[in-house]
Amino acid sequence: MTSELRDECRVTVDGVAPSLIRMLRNAADIxxxxxxxxxxxxxxxxxxxSDELAPMWWPREGKEPIVKGRRGGIAHSELEGETVPLSYSAFQRLTREWLPGPTPKVGPTSPVTVSYELSGPHEEEFRRMIERR
Structure with a gap:
């Protein structure tokens, strides 16, 4: 870490999908x-x-949901139609539906891990916040 006068945080995640790397890089650009x-x-x-990382699917008025990630991609005509506005609780339910099931032959052989290093004047406060479960 570089300075005791500024807060620094370094995070390492082992075992992520390439789409998560894209999303994190997009967030860094933002x-x-x-x-x-x-x-x-x-x-x-x-x-x-963001449009670049659109959801896997979204409910639409009078049409099937938009489906992302299937073979052949999404045809432009499939993106037509008004999407359905969702409440926060409906959005939470929708995102839970996006979770894939087990993929035993895809990805790393061991479970994902997240590690971090902290330094700076708020190090202990940040550590308590991170470790709270």
């Missing part, structure tokens, strides 16, 4: 564009809802 040297949850929300 933070940098806003003049910040850190990525926050708000940058993640903006990155998740």
């Amino acid at each position: 933070a940098t564009g806003a003049g910040r040297n850190w990525v926050g949850i708000e940058d993640i929300y903006v990155a998740l809802t």
Whole structure:
């Protein structure tokens, strides 16, 4: 870590999908564009809802949901139609439906891990926040 006068945080995640790397890089670009040297949850929300990283599917008025990730991709005509506005609780249910089931022959052989290093004047406060479960 570089300075005791500034808060620093380094995170390493082992075992992620390439799409998550794209999303994190998008969030980093959003933070940098806003003049910040850190990525926050708000940058993640903006990155998740950006056109580049559109949701896997979304309910639409009178049509089948938009489906992302199937073979052959999404045809432009499939994106037509008004999407259905969702309440926050409906959005939460929808995102839970996006979770894939087990993929035993895809990805790393061991479970995902997240490690971090902290330094700076708020190190202990940040550590308590991170470790709270």
